[in-house]
Amino acid sequence: MIALERIRERMAGLVSEGVLAEEEALRESHARAVWTCLTEPGDAVAGAAIDALGAADALDLALEGAGRQTSDERWKAGLARWMPRVSTVDDALDRARRSGSRLLTPLEEAWPVGLSDLGAHAPHAVWVRGALGATAGAPGVALVGARAATAYGEHVATELSAGLTTSGIAIVSGGAYGIDGMAHRAALAAGGTTIAVLAGGVDRLYPAGHADMLRRVAASGGAVIAEAPCGTTPTKWRFLQRNRLIAALSAATVVVEAGWRSGSLNTAGHAASLGRPLGAVPGPVTSAASAGCHRLLREYDARCVTSVDEVRELLGETAGTRLPEGTRTDHTSRLADALSTRSPRPLADVARRAGFSVDDAQTLLGFAELEGTARRTAAGWLSTGR
Amino acid sequence: MIALERIRERMAGLVSEGVLAEEEALRESHARAVWTCLTEPGDAVAGAAIDALGAADALDLALEGAGRQTSDERWKAGLARWMPRVSTVDDALDRARRSGSRLLTPLEEAWPVGLSDLGAHAPHAVWVRGALGATAGAPGVALVGARAATAYGEHVATELSAGLTTSGIAIVSGGAYGIDGMAHRAALAAGGTTIAVLAGGVDRLYPAGHADMLRRVAASGGAVIAEAPCGTTPTKWRFLQRNRLIAALSAATVVVEAGWRSGSLNTAGHAASLGRPLGAVPGPVTSAASAGCHRLLREYDARCVTSVDEVRELLGETAGTRLPEGTRTDHTSRLADALSTRSPRPLADVARRAGFSVDDAQTLLGFAELEGTARRTAAGWLSTGR
Structure with a gap:
């Protein structure tokens, strides 16, 4: 059992208390921190309860009701998922403190408005390492792609990232090897802002080989962010859910290189579903690393982009032609x-x-x-x- | 002055007299042969007269009226263009005979129906070296592209041409160096039918370095065809007009590699205007030889094609999405x-x-x-x- 009083104590310094001056807001914020620990991203039952009652009352209901009988099967199944994780909350908050991470919720001004376009699928809060406002400012472009990138793909990712950064555009990506890493590095080298969205906790910089780079992302006016609490390992599901945040944080998504079944296509799907412009960089038809990009051009009405200017044009465009408007x-x-x-x-x-x-x-x-x-x-x- | 009687004599063997059994048809056919010598492709005044009067009567009118005054300024300008070429007719017909070329007109069954979709811009006749019926049969696909092709473009042209040929699809192209030549060669190597459409006369196999290849095209069940009479040199205007024939002869046009201002884009424009499916092969964004293809994908709604199957799919498709139906x-x-x-x-x-x-x-x-x-x-x- 966790009492919110105890959470408040442990959360000191993890939330922007200046902004959250009101008692109710602070209570809500603390409850959201706990919910990030109890649920997987996209937990629809928790989402519905938080939407209906607010995070704090929903949390009270869950914690109080854990011992009682209920006839609501979905809520019962929810409790069965959440309660085993109550014991992880203390550790997650300790790790957040040790790694210099902070909680960001929709109650705060620094909350990236793009995330709210996810509607019922929006995260209840995110954990941020680095600049809390990095995602709130100028439009960001997601540059994503295959881990198994070719020299060609890495070259194009570098050129696009450096060029966009110079225009004051933030580069959003997933911190992975290959295209993601090149996009972050080129933005850092050009002195720009870059945001890495992780599938696991922001205290576990993943992949390990990119830990130094991700630390630089957080230290250079950008941010490393995640929906999962500190201490969480990345899983396939969390990668897929993470992709929706990359798309929602960005005014446009560009897939630089992607295999036929690359995870980047999932990010592309989220961007298109959000009505955000989607670009794909073409490559040789003889390169398997470009097959996913060509698939996006053929089957998903992605815009063919070949230069920084063409990505900038994409930012001026509205939704793709084939997808209806809406969230x-x-x-x-x-x-x-x-x-x-x-x-x-x-x-x-x-x-x-x-x-x-x-x-x-x-x-x-x-x-x-x-x-x-x-x-x-x-x-x-x-x-x-x- | 040329009398049609004399033309009839000189045309013996140059037209399919079995098909053109009727006197009137034969006269019309001979007149069309003369018109190909007098006009540039796309001469609107000659076209209107032929449409209104038939080729033979229009020719009579032109030849008889040449010495007389007329108040029709356009017709007068037409006569001024045509009459200086009357003296070239004999030579053109001699060259046709010597090179084994024959005239093909819309009066004959072997006339490729696709050309009629050009409406008032359809040629009045074409000169054919090789199989008269090569353009009348199975659907053809135009594979076109830059003369300054890269090894990548030539590789893709070869793969597509060989694969399509194996499916019984005729390969239509312009006989030029680079992509065109690779498309023809691969079709020949695979034992398929290929059609080269030239900007100059079919007796002057252009470019000279492709003369042997073009002879093989004509000798292997395919054809070398041209709107211009024998003896004509290619000019920029004739290349542009030739491109409309490539597009009209083909059920779909695919641009394999093209620079930003490549002539292949002109062929692509004709295909799209005819409501024929248009494909473009993507390539590295770092390659200037693919810039025109990417332009077609971005600005002209071309379909991204990366394989033989995808070109075959294109054949099953109707007009491009953005162009209205019609000619x-x-x-x-x-x-x-x-x-x-x-x-x-x-x-x-x-x-x-x-x-x-x-x-x-x-x-x-x-x-x-x-x-x-x-x-x-x-x-x-x-x-x-x-």
């Missing part, structure tokens, strides 16, 4: 509602049920397939239940 | 009517006058700019009067 949440829910886990439904049927054009439904299903939430069968589309 | 002629005339040579007009004004959406007007103006018929100024679009 990812709306589309995702409408699509999920139109799919069954048991009866495959033909494209036209899914489109009709969801109220999308067939073209739009196809694009959204394509992204859902990339994300593993929908599956294509000979008889039609199925929900995977994820 | 090049309709669009070109409507666009030309909407432009002035003196008053620059803003895009929206041009679109309104021509009855196009702003998007469509922009695409068409882009192509007109590539072809040099329209010019962009700070105050709006101007016709160049061409």
Whole structure:
């Protein structure tokens, strides 16, 4: 059992108390810190409770109700997921303090407004190492791509990052080897702001080989941020969820190099679903490292970008041509509602049920397939239940 | 002065007399042969007269009227262009005979139907060296690109050409060095049908370094064809006009490698204006030889193609997404009517006058700019009067 009084004590210095002057706001902020420890990113039950009650009351309800019977099966399953993690909260907050990390919540001005476009899928808070306001200022561009990058891809990532940085644009990426790392390094070298979004905790700089680089990112006016609390290891799910933050933090996403099934396509899918401009850098058709970029150009209406100027143009553009306006949440829910886990439904049927054009439904299903939430069968589309 | 009787004698063996059994058809065919000698491709005055009167009567009118006064200034200017070339007819027909070339007109079954989609801009006849029916059969794909091709571009052209040929698809190209030559050669090596469309006469195999290859094209079930009569040298204008034949002869056009201002973009423009699918092969953004392909992807809605299968898919597709249905002629005339040579007009004004959406007007103006018929100024679009 954790009392919020004790949390308050442990959270001293981890939140911007000047901003959170009001008692209620502070209580809310502390509860959000705890929720980051109890839940996986995208926990819909916790999200609904926090939206309905506020983080603090939802947390009280969870902690008080843990010992009691409830007939709400989803809440019961939630408690079963969250309660085993109560014991990790102290450690997470200690690690945050030791690593110089701080909590940032939507209650604060430094909160990046782009994250709110994720709607019900927005994180409740993020942990930040570095400049708390790094994500709040100038527009950022996500430069992402394959870990197994080629010399060509690394060259292009470096050129784009350095050029955009010089225009005062922040470079957002995932801190990984390959394209991500080159994008961060080039931004640092050009004296610009760069933001690394991690799948695990910001105290565990991952990958280990990039720990020095990530420390420099945090120390150079940029930030290393994560939704997961300190101490968390990255998992496949957390990487996928992390990608939605990269897309949401950026005014545009550019995939520099990506294999046919690269994780960068997941980030691209999030950008497109958010109605944010999506660019892909072409490469030789003989290079497997560009196959994912060409797939984005062919199947997902990404814009072909070949220079810094063309990325800058992308920033001036609105949503992609094929995706309807609106937030990812709306589309995702409408699509999920139109799919069954048991009866495959033909494209036209899914489109009709969801109220999308067939073209739009196809694009959204394509992204859902990339994300593993929908599956294509000979008889039609199925929900995977994820 | 040339009498059609004398032409008939000189044309013996140059036309398919079995097909053209009727006297009137034969007379028409012979007149078309003469017209190819008198006019440049795209001569609108000759075209209108042939459309109105038939080639034979139009020719009679021109030859008889040459000595007389006329108040029709356009016709007078036409006579001034055509009559100096009357003396070249004998030589052109002799050269055709010596080079084993034959005339093909829309009166014959072997006439490639695709050419008729050019409407008022369709050639009145073409000269063919090789298989008269080579262009009438299976769907052809135009593989075109830069003369200054890289090893990468030549590799991709070879792969695509060989793969498509194996599927029974004819490869159409321009016989030039670089991409064109590789496309022809790979088709020949794979035992397929390939068609080279020349800007000059089919007796002057141009470029000289490709004379042997072009002879093999004609001897291997394919054809070397040209709108210009034998003896004609290629000129810039004839290259541009030749490009419209490449596009019209092909069910789809793919640009493999092209510089920023490559002539291949002109062929691409013709394909798109004809409502034929247009593909572009991406390449490294660091390669100037791919800049034109990336431009087609960015500005002209070309489809990104990276494999034989993707080109085959292109064949199954209908017109590009942004261009309205219809023939090049309709669009070109409507666009030309909407432009002035003196008053620059803003895009929206041009679109309104021509009855196009702003998007469509922009695409068409882009192509007109590539072809040099329209010019962009700070105050709006101007016709160049061409």
